[in-house]
Amino acid sequence: MDHEHITLLSLPPSPFAMSVKMALAEKGIKYEVFEEEAATFPVVKTDLLLRSNPVHKQVPVLIHRGLPVAESLVILEYIEQTWPASDELDLRKALLPQSPYERSVAQFWADFCNKKFWETSLLIMKKLDGEQIQAWNDTAQLYITLDREMRKLPYGKPFFFGEHLTIPDLVLAPLVSWMSDT
Numbered sequence: 536m537d538h539e540h541i542t543l544l545s546l547p548p549s550p551f552a553m554s555v556k557m558a559l560a561e562k563g564i565k566y567e568v569f570e571e572e573a574a575t576f577p578v579v580k581t582d583l584l585l586r587s588n589p590v591h592k593q594v595p596v597l598i599h600r601g602l603p604v605a606e607s608l609v610i611l612e613y614i615e616q617t618w619p620a621s622d623e624l625d626l627r628k629a630l631l632p633q634s635p636y637e638r639s640v641a642q643f644w645a646d647f648c649n650k651k652f653w654e655t656s657l658l659i660m661k662k663l664d665g666e667q668i669q670a671w672n673d674t675a676q677l678y679i680t681l682d683r684e685m686r687k688l689p690y691g692k693p694f695f696f697g698e699h700l701t702i703p704d705l706v707l708a709p710l711v712s713w714m715s716d717t
């Protein structure tokens with residue numbers, strides 16, 4: 536399959552870009568990556584990034600057929616809509632459940648993880664004593680909430696929807712591993 540020039544604008548430590556890389560890998564889609572320069576702070580942004588995401592000026596941006604798609608949650612859904620599972624066997628690679636209600640549950644948890652874990656990660660990263668302890672406590676609370684609510688889902692382990700990776704897993708996994716490095 537020709538995937539028609541797919542480029543991902545990324546930044547090496549970005550958990551949001553990592554979610555997109557995992558989704559593309561899961562679908563078996565080939566793409567090229569342009570990594571922004573991470574060595575400088577604040578990050579010096581390329582013209583391509585500024586042109587592709589003029590509003591937030593952030594990675595990740597997926598450029599498909601010359602058209603930019605920004606914001607990781609939007610990109611993940613774009614990937615699922617553009618390269619959907621085509622037959623029964625392929626459903627293992629569907630990044631969202633099939634029913635509208637289950638999709639809404641997946642979108643809820645993807646949004647929760649994207650926002651909440653990032654908020655506490657940023658505070659942990661700043662390494663300000665009081666704020667950092669509070670942020671670790673808040674993170675623990677997020678895990679407790681997640682654990683409690685995931686137990687109510689009828690799908691069992693190991694992922695949000697049972698046996699297969701879906702978008703909320705792709706959002707959560709890089710944030711958790713990224714946080715454990717901070």
Ligand SMILES: N[C@@H](CCC(=O)N[C@@H](CS)C(=O)NCC(=O)O)C(=O)O
Nearest residue numbers: 549550551578593594595606607608
């Ligand atoms: N809500 C955005 C967050 C993206 C984000 O925070 N990207 C960071 C890298 S992890 C970035 O580009 N930082 C550079 C900057 O904000 O100047 C998403 O989910 O894609």
